[in-house]
Amino acid sequence: MKPFLLHAHTKPISWIKFNREGDLIFVASKDALVTVWHTHNGELLGSYQHSGAVTCLDVDDSTTRLITACADQNAYLWDIQTGKLICQYSQSTPVRSIQFAEGGNLFLCVTDASYKNTPSIQIYSIPKELYESNKPCEKKQIARLKIEQDVKITHAVWGPLNETIICGCVDGSIRQYDSTSGQCLGKSEDHHKDIIKIALSKDKMLLISASLDNTAKLYETKTLELLKTYKSNEPVNTAAISPYKNHIVLAGGIAAQDVTLSLGKSTYFNSKFFHKVFENKLGEVRGHFGPIHILAFTPDGHGFASGGEDGYVRLHYFDKDVLEMNDGPDGPMD
């Protein structure tokens, strides 16, 4: 396979997101820029200029609105087609992660801790008029619900049918909250180091967590029951579940500042593929020359994109032999 190498960012890539049809790819970077590219030819469509490092982003299902989480203590709502800023959600600490709820009229954002503030997950609703017109909204937006917690949250996602919110924390725990009452429903503590990212399968029934303890773990979303463990040799920064095959991809690498403190080699920054059920390693795709921060499968599962410390986004489409690989008695799903 010949990957597209998308290069517009001068600093590490922090997030990648495909829109629902998979024809656009959104890239957030620490150089205060969000770019959007066509996936069929790798052409740059546009950019959204921020004033601080962008940590996370999400696109709604109709590909009209984009939300971004920024380290300048704001979350932003953008019009995708024109690149205009519509609304700004001020916080008192940097925003770490952000996600649209199913349906696109709610979103959550995760804020960091500071001297006065505890780490929190905040839920905002997006009024209809923000979808209908592209006029910038000056009104101050107030969070609908605030879930506070004593441990720093690294990433939070909506559970199935927006009923729950699941978050990964720096103490290695995964916690589940009710999205209407903010009540804690459950907790799993299988990882012994920071969880960096969590991701759900396409049907949201499975959850995978990527952790600095060199493993990725697969959970049942509803009960947070541990199902499988995938072992890597390096810290895992990101993991994803394929929507097409029984595959798991995970990636990471030892960060440059930790090389002298660790035993491993720092020269391998590959995306590693595992079998979802049998936990065995199927193969690797190499290419990056720095730790990989984010992986995302295309919505049809025929390819994947990876973004890393080197500022490159590599957009791969699998060769036939990978797509036709025998991956168990079930064969291809979907």
Added chain:
Amino acid sequence: MTTDETQKSWADEVEDNDNLKTVVEYKVKDGKKYKITKKVRTVEKTTKVPKGVEERRKWKKFGLATGEKLNGDVQITCERGEDIFFEKTKGTISLVNVQNEENLRLERFKTQLFTAASVLAEIPGIKGETSGKAYRPPANRSEVSSPAPTDEPKKSTYVPPSARNAAGTTSTNMHDRDQSHTVRVSNLSDMITEQDLRNVFGKVGLLERVFLVTDRETRISKGFAFITYSTRAEAEKAIEKLNHLKWDHLILSVEWAKN
């Protein structure tokens, strides 16, 4: 393709259908005029995309993509990277193949080695289960100490590179180890893994340590291994039974490890 006007090329005889176009151009080189005839086949490929996607492809560019705000240090490129491959992990090319191979290996094992019924009785898991089952010593040998775990827990203390083995863990000192129970297995095919060795050699006796020698960089097997049994008798048995065994396309050589 350079052809003379008078001389007909064999390629001209290719039947003309609708997709085939002929492009003729003239070029002057070294004072000579050449006529270049190119036949071009155009292939039409239709892909269906959702309506929204088609619409989005017509969207106007904005921000950096318009090229207005470009300053010196931002360079936008999209290149087609060099051809890279999905590097498959050895032995897991296909799930079914692995199982078949395992069965084949077992089959071969059955026919070549343990024809004697008495020996067969000693081997658990020869029918049905294929992997993971190590040889269990009979009850009267319970005083034999349990095998030392080969995966030593990683210590956080610094280990000089010279003292690390392929797995990155501290290797125990070669000279401290008792070599009298150790056999050296050579002429292994490089597809054989440590687990394979455990499966095969574990059936002869209680294994204490299996060490497949691999290249430090590539992790590819160098084709020989050291296997330590718990007693010398078991090691002797392994040499007797497994020397000259045909495994994959090679014939094994099992002998005492030299000090």
